[in-house]
Amino acid sequence: MLAAPGRAALVRARAQSSHLVSAHQTVTSSVSIASRHLATEAAATTSSSGRKKGPTAVLLMNMGGPSTSTKEEVGDFLSRLFHDRELIQLPFQSRLAPLIARRRTPKIVDQYDKIGGGSPILRWTNTQGKAMTDLLDQLHPETAPHKHYVAFRYARPLTEEALDQMAEDGVTRAVGFTQYPQYSCSTTGSNLNELYREIQRRKARGAPEGDIQWSLIDRWPTHPLLIEAFTNRVKAALDEYPEEIRAKVPIMFSAHSLPMQIVSDRGDPYPAEVAATVHGVMDKLGWSNPYRVTWQSQVGPAAWLGPQTSDTVKGWAKQGHKDAVVVPIAFTSDHIETLFELDQELHEEAEEHGLRLKRAESLNDEPTFIRAMAEAVTSHLSALEGTGRKIEGDKPGASVWNQGYTSKQMLLRCPGCVNPVCQEQKSFFGRVSP
């Protein structure tokens, strides 16, 4: 399905998006007002050929969520989700997906109501994107001005809307920057396949945005500043405990689970990358506490990767633990999985079993996280453009976010991959022969 929204819908979406951008909270950063003005002016200049010179685009990719809890918006979100064969494979999917979406809509509307009437993920993404590009203009002026765009897989703004906006702005160079720190074929992979298909459609009809030069930050599970940002959040949670029990509180690093079919049959790299992030954070914490990697949001009867976050709460409670910290480790913004699943469902469950739960805050506008985003893109662009190193210790080609058009890891399909689009997409973005 994924029907293209009509012109009116697009206009609505853009109006909403710019509203959200202008409403964003200013993030603590060292960006000067002067440089921001400079960037904006540069964005508006036209090249000698008379065509508007577009900014360097940074496309922030994520799953997204409905910005309101209306039945229509939640229903559309769920329908797109259940149609995505890169996420779920159902028999008679094109018929079954809308049915499942419709059946689940009231329950999910209720959940979005309970977190304030919609997902804050677009608001956070715009806040992060604006703060990141402000900093990026300073860190890598060679490619300034930079402008962020948002491509959600299941909610507005969709990939096609982002590309429309990029076309309108005259973008010729873009960095696709996944906001999932750890790569899964069902998350970043699905976004990239969608982006690839959308680019091919534009190429086919000769649209200029079909010729945008792309490169990708396709994963960044252990970017030093990302690790530092997570660590700051965990430390803040731990600091709330009296000193005498602080080091004994177990930590759950909770990531969205995956069906075992994706993990074991296909060989998705996600669980290993989640573990790498967790290891990085624990190392930064000086191994201050005992911990486990746990997995949340399992649905349906099939086998998923565990231990489940909720089972972990119950298990630890049964063993006599009275306290635990839960850290959302695979998303960078608040969304339904943190605000509803962890803060409401899991909290209640823990209370019932006599366990007091604290949640580490999501990264959201954490200043070190904004620097992580800006430095990852700077490192990526410097490596590709051959510009000087501005970040201490940065070595081109030595990290997964600065290896070239994509990471080397990105070019390797899962051993059990059954999706030919993955190969085409990898060849396209990696600029290698299929």
Place this chain on the structure above:
Amino acid sequence: MLAAPGRAALVRARAQSSHLVSAHQTVTSSVSIASRHLATEAAATTSSSGRKKGPTAVLLMNMGGPSTSTKEEVGDFLSRLFHDRELIQLPFQSRLAPLIARRRTPKIVDQYDKIGGGSPILRWTNTQGKAMTDLLDQLHPETAPHKHYVAFRYARPLTEEALDQMAEDGVTRAVGFTQYPQYSCSTTGSNLNELYREIQRRKARGAPEGDIQWSLIDRWPTHPLLIEAFTNRVKAALDEYPEEIRAKVPIMFSAHSLPMQIVSDRGDPYPAEVAATVHGVMDKLGWSNPYRVTWQSQVGPAAWLGPQTSDTVKGWAKQGHKDAVVVPIAFTSDHIETLFELDQELHEEAEEHGLRLKRAESLNDEPTFIRAMAEAVTSHLSALEGTGRKIEGDKPGASVWNQGYTSKQMLLRCPGCVNPVCQEQKSFFGRVSP
């Protein structure tokens, strides 16, 4: 079962063990002959109380393997393995285990025949232990002399034999040092539960070795020198390829798999620690190649963690890959899983599918690996004894191998743990109230 071997068997085992120690290959290290003599002399001195002053023991724990391929030794090995309820839980286990062991013996005898008539794991462990303690005497003279002991879970020398030897040597202080870099309840955990039970038996009968002061290095998945040693082995394998294809060869980091019951239902930390080791090696390699973490040695009909190493070979071959490197990442010595499963079975399978396979050499006597062992113990001992830091950057309490009697992580049971011995064992080694 785990029947105590008779006196004659013990004498045979010790004779064999010392034969193997004396036959060990000298490992490149900076150890001087003088200091080695000093250590040996010190080991032989007696304290003022007249009792022989024992060396500081380092007990190297591993699963082990039959040193010969005789039906008797292989049968005993398998019988112990299938009796271990910390590894496998079978209905009517005490009856079923010997039956399964007997049925599987001929096939496994054949496999040990094919790798030269037995497992080299005892020989390697003694080589490593001797070289490690030589270095350790230099690095941490405060606790010298050091002597290594071997406790295998399923093969000779068993835990009880190691304790007998330690009693004979007058040991009063011992470090239990797992030779599985990544912790699993079914590997290190099983060894520790066995050690705990054996200590309790000795305590009960008032034997002096019941009072040995223990501390543990219960995991060391990302010790910097361990990572460096693995990286050296991977680099050597990659260097065999012509430069033009070298960076494109995919790497499989192959670890022993686990049943999903242990991973998802219990919440075993092993998969996350394996991923951490792999991430460390890839980082050290500068992300030179694409890779996957894969899992080998699955048996039986239940679900195990994947992707399986052999499926990965087939999948990549199907996708057109012509080359791949396989790296044993969860064992530190050669044994049946490397010499037979990877070098023979997997190689044949790969060839059949048109994939040329190279295997990174096992760590065995890799000099950096020996240093890793010695530095891990030095760091552990310095932290506990409050002696000066001799290793650059070493911070007591900041790594899982120098946090005290055990790592903090060690004290946390799996959320789905169903084994009360785990709690007792953790309390005992951690010296905390249960």
